[in-house]
Amino acid sequence: MTITKICCIGAGYVGGPTMAVIAQKCPHIQVTVVDLNQERIAAWNDADVNNIPIYEPGLDEVVQEARGRNLFFSTDVEKAIDEAEVIFISVNTPTKTYGKGKGMAADLKYIELCARQIAKIAKDNKIVVEKSTLPVRTAEAIKSILDHTGNGVQFQILSNPEFLAEGTAVNDLLFPDRILIGGDTAVEGQKAIQALVDVYANWVAPEKILTTNVWSSELSKLTANAFLAQRISSINAMSELCEQTGADVNEVARAIGMDSRIGPKFLKASVGFGGSCFQKDILNLVYIAKSYGLQEVADYWEQVIIMNDHQKRRFSSKIVQTLYNTVADKKIAFLGWAFKKDTNDTRESAAIYVADDLINEEAQLSVFDPKVPFKKVLADLDYLESRAPSQNQQHIRATASAYEACEKAHAIAILTEWDEFTTYDWQSIYNSMQKPAFVFDGRNILDADHMKAIGFVYHRIGM
8 A cells, every 4th residue: 555645633742743754755745734723733834934833953944845845734634634545643642630540541532533533534444543642552442433433434543653852853753763653463454554664664764663563552652751751760869869968960870871781861860851741651651550450560650750749849949948948029030941952842841840839939930941932831830720820920920031030030940951051151140140149950051160160059950
């Protein structure tokens, strides 16, 4: 089977970049990304590619090359589904906020709505690809919905999880460690797998394209994120011990990272991990384990989340304690709001929770992030429902520059590791602040000796 038309339902952080790269590398395939959010689709179609809704280094260039040639963004979902041979489902799968599994299980209502829409519209055989991160055996539910349409259309369900890191997503798509495709072991399932393999083979070496059964593929995605988050929580647990013993967590991380069995990646101590996947996927894994009665397995993985939450609370508590046990009416500058550098994604960002804690202590926050608009900052805080939106607005404001954010501040909290923060004139910032001037480096990006020489009371994670 030769693929000529692909549809992707969902124009978010996964669907948009993934489809843009497929379109760039497969000019013979028409790729249409659809979403009911008209504002988002309009942004993807903006004549100025600097205004596309997702910031990823290099993504604007990829979109510029392919858009209008064989890459299209549309709100006409039905037309795209009808014409495509392959339909990617890349919609949000948030943690449930209601009912059974509240706070842990993935909410699959958007996945089910997609499946029912595909079943309703499809007039010929389709390959449906799970791109969203899903619980094990979700494919079974999707296939059950699709196979009971009564219109005689045959569907093959594939699992093709994404392993992108935000901030390096384009590079991850162009030069992936692996492409994982899971499908039915029967003949028709293998044909569907091969059809998708042939798409990726336009730029990915054959040895990097792995095929499995669909259940292994689904679980591999959750497992990968759980292992990566586990490493972060592990080094963060050691950072607290380092602070008590006089060890330096950076030196510890470097020492153990040189062990080839461990390796250096994801051993950077920080205020905690964020993003759309790590917490959600681990909670999902915990829920699945509990649903099968595997309590010890569930407890093991839940501890990764417990440690991450502790690290964020510990950081905000350190600020309060160091500032003489009160931050009421004190100005604290937040440098960074995104959950990591080189992205405008703020989901589960540590900054949100640290800010929430400090507002509870009546602090006045001044925020600067080079890519996150202030309306998103307010929306993130309002989502927590810790207090009325009007109260949030009384305690936080945005600034046009980091220098403005820091002026007359009692303390600075670095919450995102943006490269530009290391290039600032820190002497000038020090001169503009209240004294003593405190810096709490939640990403360990500044030179401690240099900051102390200027006059800052400098604190960083794990030292």
